[in-house]
Amino acid sequence: MLSSSCIRRGQRRALGLSRCLLRNASLSSSFSFASYSTRRERRQLFKEEQKPEQQHDDDTFFPEKNERRTAYIETYGCQMNAADSEVIAAVLTSHGYEIIESKEKMISMTSPPEVILVNTCAIRDKAEERVKTRLRQFRSDTTKKSSFSTQQKKKKKAVIGVLGCMGERIKGDLLKKDSKGVRLADIVAGPDSYRDLPRLIENAISNNNSNNSIGKKEKKKKKEDDDNEEKNDDGNESSRKRFEPKITETMNVELSTTETYSEIFPMRRGRVEDMSTSAFVTIQRGCDNMCAFCIVPFTRGRERSRDSASILEEAKKRFYEENAREIVLLGQNVNSYSDKSHAAAAEEESSSSSSNTATTTTSNEVYAEGFKSVYMPSRNHEYDFAKLLKDVCAISPELRVRFTSPHPKDFPDNLLQTISDTPNASKLLHMPAQSGSTSALERMNRGYSREAYMNLIDKAKAIIPDVAFSSDFISGFCGETEEEHKDTISLLKRVQYEQAFTFAYSLREKTAASKKLTDDVPEEVKQRRLAEVIETFREAAKEKAKGEIGKTHLVLVEGTSKRDDAKATGRADNGKRVVFMNNDESKKGEYAEVRIREAGMNTLIGDFVKKTTAKAFYDANAGKAWYA
Template sequence: MRRRAYIETYGCQMNVSDSEIVASVLGASDYDLTDTHEDADAILVNTCAIRDGAEAKIWARLRQLKAVKRDRDVRPAPVVGVLGCMGERLKGKLLEADGLADLVAGPDAYRDLPRLIDAARGGGDQGLAINTQLSLEETYADIAPVRRSDAGPSAFVSIMRGCNNMCAFCIVPFTRGRERSRPRGSILDEVRRLSDEGCKEVTLLGQNVNSYADTKTSDAFERYYAPGFKSVYKPRRDGAVRFAELLDAVADVDPEMRVRFTSPHPKDFPDEVLRVIASRANVAKQLHMPAQSGSSSVLERMRRGYTREAYLDLVERARRDILGVALSSDFISGFCGETEEEHADTVSLMKAVGYEKAFMFAYSMRDKTAAARHLTDDVPEDVKKRRLAEVIDAQRKGAEAANAREIGRVHCVLVEGESKRSDERMSGRTCTNKRVIIDGVDTFAEYSPSSSSSGNDSPAVVGIHSGDYVAVRIDRAGANTLYGTPLGRTELTRFHRIHGASFARGV
C-alpha cells in the first residue's frame, strides 16, 4: 500500500528545488504526494535558517503540526520531519523540543528519508531519527526532480551545492557544506528533458551559482574572478567547465527557452560571463549582484573580498556590455560595528546604482559564523530598523525611477498565468525579470513591429495562455510592477531578431 507525504517549503529557490528532489526520492519508495497534511503519513517541512525571522516562522509551524498529530483520531499520527538548513543547524535541539519533530534530515541526507521515516514510525531510539551528515560529493545529479503540476512554464535546475566563501555573516557554508558542482552532462540532460516537456524558462540554481566548476585540478584561480575581487579560498578551476561555458551550453539547448541563474557572488562575474549574457538572446538580461554593504570597511569586516570601488566598476562594466541590463542586490543593515558614516555609504550606493530590486534585511547574528566568533552584534535593534527603513526607501525611489523609464518600451514577456487580482488580466515577467500585468488579453494578432496595436492584418489570436511569449508595450509603472498592452504573440528569437536587445523604445 502506497503511503502519502506532504511537503511544505520555506526559504529560497534552492529549497524549492530540494523539495522536488525529496518528492522524487519518496516517489521511488512507494509514497504519493498529497496537497494537504490532513491525510498525510509523513509531513516534511523544508526549512530556512538564514535569519531569526525565518526560524521563528518554522518553530510556530511545528507547534501547529504538533496539534495536528495530537488531534489525529482516525489514522495513525503522521511523522513530522524537519528538512534542510534549519535541521542541519539545530540538529538535536529540534528533537528535544517537546516532541515537535520526529526526524531531522540535512540537505545532503534526502536519499535517506524513507529509512528515517520508517525509523521514526517504528519507535526505535524513542521514535527519533536524524541524519545531518554533510557531504563533499552529493549533488543529486542522478535524481530526476518531481515538479508540481501547477509549477507553470518555469523550472529550477540545481547546478551546484554548498559554498566556500565563508562571508562573516553567513550560515550557509555550515548548513549546506562545501562547494561542489554537478557534472555538466547531467545538467544538460535535465534541461533537454524540460525543453521536450514544453518548459519555457529555466533558472540555474546554486548557493554560489556562478562559481560553478565541474572538475578542479590546479591552484590557479585569480584570473577567474572579476577585476578587483578576491576570495578567502582557492578554487581549483583549471581544466574545469566553468560557469560561462555551462551557461552558453544551456542556452544552446533550446533558443526558445529563457535562461536565468541565481544566486551569484559578484566576484564570479569575469568578462566572459558578461559576454555570454550579452550575446545570447535567451539568457535573461538581469543580474543579481549582492553588495551587502556600500562601505568598504564594512565589506572588509564581512569578508566579502571587494571594495565599494571594485563593485561600482563591475556595475559599470555590466551596463556597458549588456544592453538594457537590470540589476538587483542584497543588503544587510546594522552589521557588527556599522557606523552612521558606513550606513550612509550604503544609502549612497543604492542611489548611485538605482537597483530595480533588492532584498534588504536587518542583521541577524548566526551561530558558528566568523562574526559570531570574532565580532560583536553591537548595533541596537532600533537603529538597525531605522537604517533598514532608509535603505528600503532609497531602493524604492531607485526602482520607481528605473520603471518610469520603461513607459513606451516594448518587452518580450513570458506569461505565467492570470493576475492575482483579476482573471481578465494576465501576469508575466520580462527578460529583465520585471513583473508585468497585461491588459486587453482577449483578442489580438501575432506581433508585427510595424504596428503599435493589435489592429494589423495578421490573423487574430484569441487569448493568451501561460507559457506564451508576448510582445507588450508598457503603458504605466509602479515601483514593483509594470502595466502594459499586448501587441502580439512572439518568440524569443523573433523578438531578438527584430530588436536586437531585451526591449525596444517604442515599436
C-alpha cells in the same frame, strides 16, 4: 476484616508479581540480567528479545497491506529549498510514498498524513522561530482529538521531520522536548542526507510503535533513563554537542563534499498543464566564501558542482516534456560552477599531446577585477559557468534562462560577454552588495571594496545592453556606523536596483562574526536603518521605472492577472512583471510583444502588440538593444 478495596489492591499486586515471574522465566532461557551491568544494556536486550513476538494493535501506524503511505512536504526559505523539496518528493515517491501536493489538500484530509516533512531555513533567527511555531502546530494537530476523528488518529499518527539548514544547525536538539514541553521532530535530516529519509522514517515508525506497545510505568522508566544518558558527566552542553553523532537511527546531518543528487530527477508536483512556466535546475551546492555573517557554509557544506551532462539532460526534459519556458539555474554560489570532469579530460588530452600547450588560469581570469576570496580555485581547462549557461540557452531560442544566487566576484569578463552575446540569457543580474561601505565590507569578509563593486556594475552596463540589477543588503551588521549606513544609502541611489532583498542583521552561531565581532548595533537602530534602506530603494526604483515607458518588451506569459481575468500577466527579460489586456490571444507559456505605457516600482502596465516567438523577437532586434 479487610475492605473490598484492600482485597482488590492485593489481587492486582499478586497478578503483577506473577506476570513479572513469568516474564523473567521466559527471558532466563536466553540471557541473564546479571551479565549486563547497565540499565541501558538490559533495556536494549529486552527490546530485542521482544521484537519477534511483538503484536501491533490499533495504536500503531503501519500502513495496511498494499496501502501507500502519504507524505506532505512544506518548504520555507530560498529557491534552493524549493528545489530540494522536489528532490525529497522524488526520493519518497521511489519508495512508494504518495506526496500530498498542497497545503489545502492536506488540510482537507480526514486524518493527518503518515509523514510531515518541513524543509527549513536557518539564515536568520526569525526564520527558525517561524518554523518552530509551525512544528508545534503540526504536533498539536496530529495529537488533539478535535483535529481528526479518534479512530483515524489512532491509525495514522504522523511522523514529523525537520529537514534542511535548520536541521543541520540545531541537529539532535530538535528530537528533544523544547522549553514548552513539545518534541518538535521525530526525524532530522540535513541537506545532504535526503537519500536516507526512507530509513529515518522507518526507524521513527518503529520507535513509535515500540512506545505504543509498552505501559505507562515502562514509558516513565525509559524517559528517566534517556534523560540520564543525555547528561554529560560534567554537564557541559557544548561539549556534548561537539561529540554528538551525526548519523543515528532518526537523524542524519552528515555533510558531504560530493553529494549533488545528479542522478535523481526532481519531482515537480501537479499536472503538466498546471505547472509553472518556470522550473528550477540545481547545478551547484555549498559555499566556500565564508562571509562573516553567513551560516550557509556550515549548514550546506563545501562547494561542489553537478556534472554538466545531467544538468543539460534535466533542462531538456523540463523544456520538451513539461513545457517549461524558463529555466532557473540554482546554486548557493551559482556562478562559481565548475565541472571538473571536463578538466580531467582536457588535461589527459594535453599530456598526451606532443606540444603540451596547457595553461594556468590566474585570479584575474577566474574573478571579476578587484575581487578576491579566501580560496583560489584551480580552473584549468574546466567547463565553467559561462560555458554551461551558453549550452543551456542553446537548447532552444524559446527557452529563457536565469540564474541565482551568484556572488559578485564570480562575474569575470567572459561571463558578462556570454550574457551579452546570448539573447535568451536573462539580463537581470543579481549582484549582492550587502553594504555600500568598504570598511563594513571588509568586516563582512566579502572580498571587495565599494570601488571594485561599482567598477563591476559599470562594466556590466557597458557590455550588456539594458542590463538590470537586483541586490541584497544587511542593515546593522556588527560595528556599523552612521557613515557606513549612509554609504549604503548612496549606493542604492546610484545603482537604482530593480529588486532588493533587505534584512536587519541577525547573529548566527559558528559564523566568524559570532566569534570575532560584537553584535553591538541596538535593535531599534537596525530597524530604523532598515526602513531607510527600503525607502531609498523604493524611491530609486520608481525613478528608474519611468524609463520603461514607451519601450517594447518580450513578455513570457505566465497566466491571467489575479485582479482581472481579462488581462494577462508575465515577466519581461529584466524581471519586471508586466500586465496587459490579453484579448484571449496569448496563452500561458507563450511570448507576446508588449509596449509599456505605465510604470510602477514592481509592475509595468502595457498594451498588447502581437503574439510572437522569442526567436522572431531576437532576430528582429539583432544588432540593437533588445528593447527598442
